[in-house]
Amino acid sequence: MLARRQFLGLGAGGALLGAAGRASAWTASAPASMREPGAPFTAYGVPSEWEQEVTRLPTANRDVPGNGASWSPLHLLEGIITPNGLHYERHHNGVPRIDPTTHELLVHGRVRRALSFRVQELLRYPLRSRICFLECGGNSNAAWHRQPIQSPAGHVHGLVSCSEWTGVPLSVVLAEAKPYTDADWLIAEGADAFAMHVSIPMRKAREDGLLALYQNGERLRPENGYPLRLILPGWEGVTNVKWLRRLRVVDRPVMARNETYSYTELLPSGKARQFSHTMDVKSLLLQPSAGMRLPGPGWYLLSGLAWSGRGRIRGVELSTDGGQHWRAAELQQPVLSKCLTRFRLPWQWDGAPTVLMSRATDTSGAVQPAREQLVAARGRHGYFHYHAIVSWAVGQAGDVRHVYGTGTGDSHDSNAPADIDSGWF
């Protein structure tokens, strides 16, 4: 194992104990936790009191407190699963309170058999589980700003999370409803006070759409759509309609607010990208990342996440010299399609200032673009689907800052408009 050889004898962290005598002294002093009985059993566990700062970060609209987003603290997590309590949130008018015993899903419109389903009925249908990521189309939107934002990585890129979702394949329910041949779209409606409406191509719904009932083993959390949520693996979060109450089968999209005014991108040509459903290939180095400090030269573990809505992550390359050289990171197995993938690589910091970058490639062949490439292609009027390479500058003192490109200023877009902070509410 590469990592093992590198760490051997290098004293990455462990303190060497001089003699057996030291160990005896150590073991003689039993800690307080061994001298009195511990706490009793609990019916539903919670995190340690020392982890109270590991929370989501809500950023809500001042005038409409239920409209906004709450960010997963990705920079404080490891592995790929997001615990349910920390899964990102994006709501348009708060989290509805829905009694699962009376909630119904209606499937109607251009079908031969209009159907309705209660939750208990859906549980008798074939279920499938899938570990996949969910990402808001507005994730990383601060990276469109003219100046690199210095917030912790999770507070900028944390509108992505990953769960094991279990539910009924949409294809099963649709087959039972027998849509007419011209039924190319579905309008999915949520039971929240925003009355979320989203148009879904029938092809995607049939391919791998899921009527999700469980998240990481237990029933969905309220803020993730309890009791029923649409899951479209790899597709923009807004299409994964929460609190799902209706699927209307139609022959054309509904052109709802969230697919016209919002979740679209004005391109340099003056045209807007619409129905940009599939999330692009992306990666993010989290250890280290903005706001952290390396205590001194020596060995560190570079660790982060990569994902793509187009399939599996094929590889992640890391540069520790501002993009001059790239090395393949190790991908944690199993690497699953449309799923977060953890990458890691040991790195010996020599104490000199440098810039760290990660670049992902997926099995469709798509490569994560440099920031300049993305801005050139998409312009600066959009607010969605930011997925360019992220750069972290390490300073002489070990401080880690967000920079664009190599941080030399070359890649700044000096003609960019002023930052827009609330454009997506």
Added chain:
Amino acid sequence: MLARRQFLGLGAGGALLGAAGRASAWTASAPASMREPGAPFTAYGVPSEWEQEVTRLPTANRDVPGNGASWSPLHLLEGIITPNGLHYERHHNGVPRIDPTTHELLVHGRVRRALSFRVQELLRYPLRSRICFLECGGNSNAAWHRQPIQSPAGHVHGLVSCSEWTGVPLSVVLAEAKPYTDADWLIAEGADAFAMHVSIPMRKAREDGLLALYQNGERLRPENGYPLRLILPGWEGVTNVKWLRRLRVVDRPVMARNETYSYTELLPSGKARQFSHTMDVKSLLLQPSAGMRLPGPGWYLLSGLAWSGRGRIRGVELSTDGGQHWRAAELQQPVLSKCLTRFRLPWQWDGAPTVLMSRATDTSGAVQPAREQLVAARGRHGYFHYHAIVSWAVGQAGDVRHVYGTGTGDSHDSNAPADIDSGWF
């Protein structure tokens, strides 16, 4: 897809709506959740108020409240991941309160370099993630009773859970400590008031032992060893020492209480099985299971879990006629080594009384035994490692009861001693 064909037109659950008029009436009545803004964002989410009964079931020693177990409600869960709040607990003297900033792990004994590690130091080492099950050696112990217990499945078999664990490979830390050639065992010690000591063969420690720091993305929960736990994939829970403070490298096992008095099995020969570390191949049908009721004849989804400490699950067969015929269940992909595996199969109940069974096979070729086989091999004096086929009888009224074998009484062990309820505390 098999399931899809079977469900088509059979009306497994969904109600057919007569006419378009019905759908219009339905949509006109927007539910209360759409008429007022929902709840605000939360920093750390909790389950729905309608899921308050989905909890662990603590069963503690009356005289020592921190000694006992708390069962995962497997019969109320789906998929393979156990949410952290519901992971089973087994403690011997409560849950210690440990400050992660001062906690140390000592590696010493028959090594050339005695080492100590703080948590922050371990985080700079190479990390690995692994999704695997953890099962208490005492799981399913009530199944040794003379009469089949009628508690819900999770309250009998719920000392098994499954998480994504992330931590430092034990092999890396051991290589740095440079054990002497006769160092065949490790004594792992926990920082709880029981001072848990367990002997671990060096071979297993090096093969896939993990010094776990994260569980399902976030730092370990207190009841699962915060801030540091030993994970030995596929091995008896007690060897996965929680609140790990010391690894003493030695040339023979320590013969601690939990590997002599307890976690051993007296065989019919009068000898005791000791160091029975690897968890055997096992499966458990959860939908339906004891205490549930099928509302009437029709289609149901049979769903459950299988696992083996010896590798991957190769197959799970289900019988819906008391063991006369067996059909292969569908295994949810990906099927991982030493990991819970979800199996499912649609089943049409004709309304007649019958007996449901599941039988797992693993990639080592081991097949889950019938209860008679297990009792013949192990006798009735043990209390650990029960892994025989579980039978659920479905009555005329749809009621589901636990039975042994086919429930006809043939397989009862009428010479068995009286039930022992507290034998393992």
